[in-house]
Amino acid sequence: MMAAAAVVPLLAYGAVSIWSVRDGAQRAVKLGNQDIARRVGEQIEQYVLGQLRILKAVAGDLNSTELAPWQQRAILRNYVLDFDEFRELTLLDDEGRVVATSRTDQPRPEIPGSGKLTLEGVDISPFTLDAELLPTATAAIRVNPNGANRGWLVGRLRLEQLWTKVDRIRVGETGYALVVTSDGQLVATGDPNAKSLIALRENLSDHQAVLAMRTQKATADTVVSEQYETNGEDMLGVGAQVPQLGWTVIVEQPTREAFAISKSLQQLLFLSIAVALLAMLLVGTLSGRRFIQPILQLTRGTRALADGHLDTRVAITSNDELGQLGTSFNTMADRLVELQEDVRKKERHAMFGRIAIGLVHDLSHPIQNVGNGCKLILKMWDDAEYRESFRRTIERELAQIKRVLDDLRNVAKPMPVERFPIDVNKSVADLVDSMATTAANAGLSLTQELTPETIYIEGDLFALNRIYRNLIMNSIQATNPRGRVLVRTFTQDNYAIIEVADSGFGIPAERLETIFDDFVTTKRRGLGLGLAISKKIVEQLGGTISVTSQVGVGSTFTVRFPLTVARPTQIAAM
Numbered sequence: 001m002m003a004a005a006a007v008v009p010l011l012a013y014g015a016v017s018i019w020s021v022r023d024g025a026q027r028a029v030k031l032g033n034q035d036i037a038r039r040v041g042e043q044i045e046q047y048v049l050g051q052l053r054i055l056k057a058v059a060g061d062l063n064s065t066e067l068a069p070w071q072q073r074a075i076l077r078n079y080v081l082d083f084d085e086f087r088e089l090t091l092l093d094d095e096g097r098v099v100a101t102s103r104t105d106q107p108r109p110e111i112p113g114s115g116k117l118t119l120e121g122v123d124i125s126p127f128t129l130d131a132e133l134l135p136t137a138t139a140a141i142r143v144n145p146n147g148a149n150r151g152w153l154v155g156r157l158r159l160e161q162l163w164t165k166v167d168r169i170r171v172g173e174t175g176y177a178l179v180v181t182s183d184g185q186l187v188a189t190g191d192p193n194a195k196s197l198i199a200l201r202e203n204l205s206d207h208q209a210v211l212a213m214r215t216q217k218a219t220a221d222t223v224v225s226e227q228y229e230t231n232g233e234d235m236l237g238v239g240a241q242v243p244q245l246g247w248t249v250i251v252e253q254p255t256r257e258a259f260a261i262s263k264s265l266q267q268l269l270f271l272s273i274a275v276a277l278l279a280m281l282l283v284g285t286l287s288g289r290r291f292i293q294p295i296l297q298l299t300r301g302t303r304a305l306a307d308g309h310l311d312t313r314v315a316i317t318s319n320d321e322l323g324q325l326g327t328s329f330n331t332m333a334d335r336l337v338e339l340q341e342d343v344r345k346k347e348r349h350a351m352f353g354r355i356a357i358g359l360v361h362d363l364s365h366p367i368q369n370v371g372n373g374c375k376l377i378l379k380m381w382d383d384a385e386y387r388e389s390f391r392r393t394i395e396r397e398l399a400q401i402k403r404v405l406d407d408l409r410n411v412a413k414p415m416p417v418e419r420f421p422i423d424v425n426k427s428v429a430d431l432v433d434s435m436a437t438t439a440a441n442a443g444l445s446l447t448q449e450l451t452p453e454t455i456y457i458e459g460d461l462f463a464l465n466r467i468y469r470n471l472i473m474n475s476i477q478a479t480n481p482r483g484r485v486l487v488r489t490f491t492q493d494n495y496a497i498i499e500v501a502d503s504g505f506g507i508p509a510e511r512l513e514t515i516f517d518d519f520v521t522t523k524r525r526g527l528g529l530g531l532a533i534s535k536k537i538v539e540q541l542g543g544t545i546s547v548t549s550q551v552g553v554g555s556t557f558t559v560r561f562p563l564t565v566a567r568p569t570q571i572a573a574m
Helices: 002-064 067-081 160-167 192-199 210-213 260-306 320-379 382-412 422-434 436-441 459-478 509-514 530-540 569-573
Strands: 086-090 098-101 117-118 122-124 135-143 149-158 176-181 187-190 223-230 232-243 247-254 418-421 443-451 456-459 484-492 495-502 542-549 554-562
Touching: 002 067, 002 122, 002 149, 002 160, 002 176, 002 223, 002 232, 002 247, 002 260, 002 422, 002 569, 067 086, 067 098, 086 418, 135 443, 160 176, 176 210, 187 192, 210 223, 210 247, 232 260, 260 320, 260 382, 260 542, 320 382, 320 422, 418 459, 422 436, 422 443, 422 459, 422 495, 436 443, 436 459, 456 459, 459 484, 459 530, 459 554, 509 542, 530 542, 542 569
Parallel strands: 443 484
Antiparallel strands: 086 098, 086 149, 117 122, 122 135, 135 149, 176 187, 176 247, 223 232, 232 247, 418 456, 484 495, 495 554, 542 554
């Protein structure tokens, strides 16, 4: 996230910068070409208007005084000699007859008709190509020589200088200009490979720049920029209007050349951003490692502590906040070791205390009975009846002591079990019958509800009896006189279910999670090993044990064992 927070703004800034530089450079190229197109249009306009002004000057000389025909011819010839732009000058009367001409032979001047353009009082015909394929046009102006009827001064213009001006225009190394008349006729071009198009009278009405000028209804201030393909090469075309002539000047330049500086700046900026990004990533990685490494050490340290590796320590040598945090972590770990050792000592003391109290409770009564019997046997040795009673008492109490010792041994090392097909109903019924007397002595009713079907599980009969006895005995001890203990068996989802339910005191909800732990008991005395040993045996046999309880209502212990299709050998033989 830190890297993204640093890199994303830089990338965004770089993208915007690259786009801005490219757009700005391309706009500058277009503006430069637009300025060239405008200036070319202005020069062409001034060039043509200059010729027309000369023609007006000639007309003024012819109108100023009464001149003889030979004088008129002299004036016309002198102007043609002085100004190369005029091929010929001819003075016509109102009937169209030649009055005077600069030519030595008979001229055939034509007054501009349809399609003519009037500029500053001079009518000018559309530009065409003469026999020598040079641009030419006819211009005519009204005159009134010698006070006679009005006539016409007709001049034949030749515009080679127009070609020269256009040829001199170079934009970059390969860019050039071209001039198109109002009807789309190509008049001049600076492209040496396109000179033949003028001779062929190429019409460029469908040229992209010309179309754009017409679409925008171009004026003197209108300049358009278009990109298109010409002869397989992408071109940038900029068009400007020659307003009084109605012509269009187009400056064309290959985009590879026009935008070369833009691309170079873009590549340079891209390279600069890439280098800056790499440098920032390098510096960020190094500084980030230096910053993140202590955090990673602390993370690994906390995980190790969580996994129980209390000897884990972190080595952070910096003096900043992370260094202080590392020192605090090590101090905490040291303190945790001390606290754990203290807790262990207290737990050992508490456990030894519970074991001692439980042993005193469970063994004091049998030992006291054995001791009392031994004292009496010394006095009543000759009484055969008492000797038999003494034997039964000793065997009973020693069996009780042995059970206590076996429980202690099974906590540390579970008893081995053997698996045989066991009839669940028979094993439960036999044990319930054997404990009926115990329940009756406690003032309780011990009943059983066995499923009518015969169900078998893989188990050890001695181990199962141990489980049943512990559960039933706990229920008897937790139930007041006149209460009830019920043992049920049934099947569910391919499992055999044994339930022991009582109407006793119940178990508080907060103690249900630990009731199967070692040395945990709800009774005031005892080792609390019965349920813990029962759970271990159940799990050894592949089953599960659980309990549900409600204080004041009673408890229900549920044992689940998977059913088996195996049967005892003697049954299978039948």
